[in-house]
Amino acid sequence: MKNRLKELRQLHQWSQSDLARELRVSRQAINGFESGKFDPSLDMAFKVANLFNVAIEDVFIYEAKNSMQILVERVKNFFGFDFGFERFAEKAIDAIKFAQNEAVRSQESQVEPKHLLAGLLADATTTSAQLLRANGATLEIGTNEHSFASGDNLKFSPQSKFVLELALQVVRVQGKKSIGTEHLLWGLVRLADTNNMNVTDLFECYKINLEALNHQLAEIV
CATH class of the missing domain: 1.10.260.40 (lambda repressor-like DNA-binding domains)
Known part of the structure; x- marks a missing residue:
């Protein structure tokens, strides 16, 4: 490289x-x-x-044949992964669907990290939601029968693509078979580590203890 x-x-x-x-x-x-x-x-x-x-x-x-570039190409937009849905756990798929629907509801043209974070909180039974709640998140995310339904196939912002790329990479490196909500959350935390103030402010807005969350994720992911 x-x-x-x-x-x-x-x-x-x-x-x-x-x-x-x-x-x-x-x-x-x-x-x-x-x-x-x-x-x-x-x-x-x-x-x-x-x-x-x-x-x-x-x-x-990253050159054309570099493995990271291949991952970037795979994450052009949702439903566009080269290897398909079989690599995603059901709850992770639901979180991404919720994020897309939330972006549509907010009348935004693409899925941003704030939509992904909302998706990771939407289902209280997921690992991501449990970690976020344990580290300070108190905002309740309203859901209904349409929240996790397949809707408009909105594109992801560059920051959101970055999160998905990281989730793909960590699963690939570890040799795991599926991408869970915890891997998506790990990607969001890593994005905050790049001194991205928008994402850092997002965690603060949700009153999430980012440092404590990071330590717990390190033990799980």
């Missing part, structure tokens, strides 16, 4: 050893990342981006 890691490191006047200490990895790992001999894990990519205070795509350049 091509990247700007060496360029960013030199801008900070750091040696490979300096960067290795900051990221708590070996110098050989940094050399491997910079040379493209091997790709960093998703968590490591986030650490690098956060360290330099830039977006992941400003560090790592």
Whole structure:
């Protein structure tokens, strides 16, 4: 994978050893990342981006045949995944349907992270809803017989696509068979980690303790 890691490191006047200490990895790992001999894990990519205070795509350049690019292409819009619904748990599908219906109800043109978060809270029996409630969420999400029905196939905003890409990636890396609501929630939390103030403010609006939620998710996902 091509990247700007060496360029960013030199801008900070750091040696490979300096960067290795900051990221708590070996110098050989940094050399491997910079040379493209091997790709960093998703968590490591986030650490690098956060360290330099830039977006992941400003560090790592995804080429046409790169596995991450393939994932991005898979998440063009809902119902457009190359591998279909069989990879999603039923509750995760319901959460996404609710998010789409909520976007329609709000008269918005695409599904935003706020709609996804509402979808993850809509069914109190889901892992995501239980985690969110346990960490401060008190807002009740109204539902009816049409809330989880298939409706308009709205496109996802770039931020929402990013959340879905992360959910796909973590399941793929772990070798799990299905994507659950907890993986979608994990993607939302990771989006907040990128210093996305809109999403961070969204968690605060719901009165959710993001730090505590992050720790609990780490034990589950």
